[in-house]
Amino acid sequence: MTTTSADPVTFEDALERYDPVMGMEVHVELNTASKMFCGCSTVFGADPNTQVCPVCLGLPGALPVVNARAIESAIKIGLALNCSIAPWCRFARKNYFYPDMPKNFQTSQYDEPIAYSGWTEIEVDGVSYRIEIERAHMEEDTGKSLHVGGATGRIHGASHSLVDYNRAGIPLIEIVTKPIEGTGAKSPEVARAYVAHLRELVLGLGVSDVRMEQGSMRCDVNLSLRPIGVTTLGTRSETKNVNSLRSVERAVRHEIGRHAAVLDGGNRIVQETRHWHEDTGVTTAGREKSDAEDYRYFPEPDLVPVAPSREWVEALRAQLPEPPSLRRARLQADWAFSDLEMRDVAGAGAMNLVAETVAAGAAPQAAKKWWLSELARYANEHDIAIDDVPMSPEQVAQVQGLLDAGRINDKLARQVFDGVLSGEGTPEEVVARRGLEVVSDDSALGDAVDRAIEANPDVAAKIAAGKHAAAGALIGAVMKEMRGRADAGRVRELILARLG
Amino acid sequence: MTDLTRLTAAALADALAAREVSAVEATQAHLDRIAAVDGGVHAFLHVDVDGALATARAVDDARAGGTAVHPLAGVPIAVKDLLATNGLPTTCGSKILQGWIPPYDATVVARLKVAGLPILGKTNMDEFAMGSSTEHSAYGPTRNPWDLGRIPGGSGGGSAAAVAAYETPLAVGTDTGGSIRQPGAVTGTVGVKPTYGGVSRYGLVALASSLDQAGPVTRTVLDAALLHELIGGHDPQDSTSIDSPVPAVVEAARRADVTGMRIGVIAELGGEGYQPGVRARFDDVVALLSKAGADAVEVSCPSFDYALAAYYLILPSEASSNLAKFDAMRYGLRVAPDGVEVPSAEEVMSASRAAGFGDEVKRRIILGTYALSSGYYDAYYGSAQKVRTLIARDFDAAFEEVDVLVSPTAPTTAFRFGDKLDDPLAMYLNDIATIPANLAGVPGLSVPSGLADEDGLPVGVQLLAPALADDRLYNVAAAIEAMLAEQWGGPLLAQAPELEVRT
Amino acid sequence: MSGSNAEISRDDVAHLANLARIDLTEDELERLAPQLSVILESVATVAQVAADDIPPMSHAVPLSNVFRPDEVRPSLTPEQALAAAPQVDQQRFAVPRILGEEA
Secondary structure (H helix, E strand, O other): OOOOOOOOOOHHHHHHHEEEEEEEEEEEEOOOOEOOOOOOEOOOOOOOOOOOOOOOOOOOOOOOOEEHHHHHHHHHHHHHOOOEEOOOEOOEEEEOOOOOOOOOEEEEOOOOOOEEEEEEEEEEOOEEEEEEEEEEEEEEOOOEEEEEOOOOOOOOOOOEEEEEOOOOOOEEEEEEEOOEOOOHHHHHHHHHHHHHHHHHHHHHHOOOOOOHHHOOEEEEEEEEEEEOOOOOOOOOEEEEEEOOHHHHHHHHHHHHHHHHHHHHOOOOOOOEEEEEEOOOOEEEEEEEOOOOOOOOOEEOOOOOOEOOOHHHHHHHHHHOOOOHHHHHHHHHHHHOOOHHHHHHHHHOOOHHHHHHHHHOOOOHHHHHHHHHHHHHHHHHHOOOOHHHOOOOHHHHHHHHHHHHOOOOOHHHHHHHHHHHHOOOOOHHHHHHHHOOOOEOOHHHHHHHHHHHHHHOHHHHHHHHOOOHHHHHHHHHHHHHHOOOOEOHHHHHHHHHHHHO | OOOHHHOOHHHHHHHHHOOOOOHHHHHHHHHHHHHHHHHHHOOEEEEOHHHHHHHHHHHHHHHHOOOOOOOOOOOOEEEEOOEOOOOOOOOOOOHHHOOOOOOOOOHHHHHHHHHOOOEEEEEOOOHHHOOOOOOOOOOOOOOEOOEOOEOOOOOOHHHHHHHHOOOOOEEEEEEOOOOOHHHHHHHOOEEEEOOOOOEOOOOEOOOOOOOOEEEEEEOOHHHHHHHHHHHEOOOOOOOOOOOOOOOOHHHHHHHOOOOOOEEEEEOOOOOOOOOHHHHHHHHHHHHHHHHOOOEEEEEOOHHHHHHHHHHHHHHHHHHHHHHHHOOOOOOOOOOOOOOOOOOOHHHHHHHHHHHHOOHHHHHHHHHHHHHHOOOOOHHHHHHHHHHHHHHHHHHHHHHHHOOEEEEEOOOOOOOEOOOOOOOHHHHHHHHOOOHHHHHHOOOEEEEEEEEOOOOOOEEEEEEEOOOOOHHHHHHHHHHHHHHHHHHHOOOHHHHOOOOOOOO | OOOOOOOOOHHHHHHHHHHOOOOOOHHHHHHHHHHHHHHHHHHOOHHHHOOOOOOOOOOOOOOOOOEEOOOOOOOOOHHHHHOOOOOEEOOEEEEEOOOOOOO
16 A cells, blocks of 8 residues: 555644654664674775675674673663663574675674663653663674665665675664653654764763764664554554654654554555655655564574673673763752753753863853854754864853953854854954954043044933933944944943043 | 505604604605595595695795694695685585685684695585585585495595595594584594584584584594694684683593493484494494493483484574575675576575575575574474483483493495485484584594494494593593404504505 | 474475575475475474473583674785675675665
């Protein structure tokens, strides 16, 4: 059955009748120096097939040996997600044929994941959601195929493919949630917030650089709808190629609408894998997927069981950074922020950035102000994560420092931000190059004040008569003459000193 | 000068160390022998004349220069074509790997090279080690030197025949269900399957990963022990390799003393289905051991009755997965399907595998795919893994009572070509006595026990010991070998007919 | 798939051959089915003794926690890696057009 429908259903409309249930599968590429089962380098961007060996190329006779650091990273991720760590588990073979998989099986974990039954908490618009984690398990990445000859470089219509196995064998951790229910209209934001939160958690562990656009964090979104009030789950679709936080949110929103349109039309959802297109904002059908995809799993005979001792697990737990909730509470106290202020910072994903800015010398309120205004706006306009804005917390603190020292004012500060973000240099360099320093020479300022008084005798008279509020117009005139390079407060003082 | 090819590896090693003979002479002698008889025997798939002689020269130079070398340096050896040899073709007896030259050495091969053993070449085998007769080789069968119309056993028929035909004093084989031991029995040679994990599997093209082991194929027990010590030991590249020293097998082989040892005769192996001559020679050996001061008792291992069934589920299952890598995308035979203009990768994979794999391999891959399928896993593969536990427990219980277990190695002597090709099950029965050891991971050894009266063909007796107690095998086997040699006035192989030499 | 009595039909074999990526001829399909049925029947006996309380044995060696340190080791050169490739293009393995999507 096809899933097109004549009348698209709006998101709001769909939510009046349907209850979305989501499942998120996130793959994290670990930042180990060598691959999961061999000593080949994992450095990104090397020439094709220069980082392969008999093991990761799947040559006859080669055997895998587990990377100790990958196990550690897997356990840390599990602990950070409040999972139980298996006292004993094995790898399993997932058997299927595909040219980017050198052995035509993937060494993964099946019914014995290293971490399971965890949870994590996220917040969207002040509401907390507890996301149950089904499992986190270890597996190896595949090679990369270039599809040649087709129109879009994708697989359809390609005449042949070129395979590079540099990526084959790089360690992956797959994190799978239990069905996420009860998120209703907030489903898209919840999905996005979950992925953002997971990203932050993993980044904090130092086990991956989790860059979605580079593929070191990959997200598959599963979605199904059920009529409101029904408890059984609907048929789900899986959406791949969701390469940014924004895409996560948009894809969920789109799929909810699409499912609703299909169901409203009396048709059935096909259980399939779909491909998200960020440019057109839609998903297209891929392969039909059946739950009973026969991977013929069996325990990997070439690897022996992994049985992390409780001592080792506790030692790793001790190495974990402070859990985000505890950290957040501590920072809130340190910064004396209100709940609402903290929520805004967390919601913007700017907590670490604010913390680093404060560490670099800025006051918490000031740090928050800049990250949530100039920098958040820049990130949104350029559709990048706030961590990726081309300005560091140290630089933000420097700008605030210039403000605190009275060398620039607020308006000028915004110009400094603009300059740094445009790549013109450091804050000092931008101030110098653009001549943004406030004039602090009283005699120069005084001359400008005198000129303004002379030019506006009526206003001057009013001020002299005691209407100090009228000083605003004169301040404006002085600021205009100074091209903004003056401290408005000092100008006011000078005016009142002369007239008051 | 003695015919160098009739010397045991130990004797040859002594002669080399004493500089009575050079490694080049020894190697050339064996190359000449291969040229003379392998046309009839067909033990070798590839002979590396240049490489072997180069190694021999290097060994001679080292000795001349006073550098210390391994005791076996300069003693030639053959390697089963299942082991990866850098720069030498490795076909695994299959068309799908015709002409494949690995870019790396198996760890076992690397150890041979470091020790300076000239590698004469790669020996023939049943395709991907699936078989008991070497009739399933894609390159034609190997012939038993005792009777060229008969099979040499399998899957390692090439290694055993090469050793039996004096083409090499040493060979390395692999054993998954008896592929070293059974050929040993039917060719009158010695074959050992070490404790699982005792010898590195890195570079052994996997058949059934949880069952495969590489091991020595030789004419004497001492030779096997010397080779075992060289190739055995921990390998960090093999996660299943045991990190403890190789058991003291050479010392045990020299000891050859069974006084006070408890020997267990396995009730379930050696009765019905075993050729009378096989049983007779077995009984003789048990009697000999008793006379030599050992205590022989019968033990029962009831789960062994299910060993064959478990094996023929576990092996095909693991093999179906291990052989999936042969898909024509990165190496090996690539064949396009007939009549398809622009074939897909999937189609090319299917056509190549169809063209490259033989019948037995296809049979086992299909069987394995079935046994692992969802819905069937529990009844088949899952159940077989449980039988494995039962077999291991039977061994444990038996070894509480006895030090070593014995049985005939194979139910029959060498059968004629074609005798069992039409009936896969009949072929599988050849492994009935050897399979339990692979399932439990315990070491096993076959040593010649004599000739069957009815056909005058060699028979072997199998010894089994607990995991890591490989030395017990060598001790008892050496004792048996010595006592029988005394009876026969020489080794059993001396009674083999002389092969026709091509001049 | 049929399979109540350890019996494999020709269609079963065809399905399995597809899963295993082996093109079997009609003749092979006809021949293999009965052979496999016979084998299956004899190996099916394992289910008789495989009681629930018996743990399955996946490894013949009592090892666990075998790891290697996270250290980079030399790789093959691309020439070595591609030496046996049926077809090479731009230092990559050239493979025919792929029909299926990645899993």
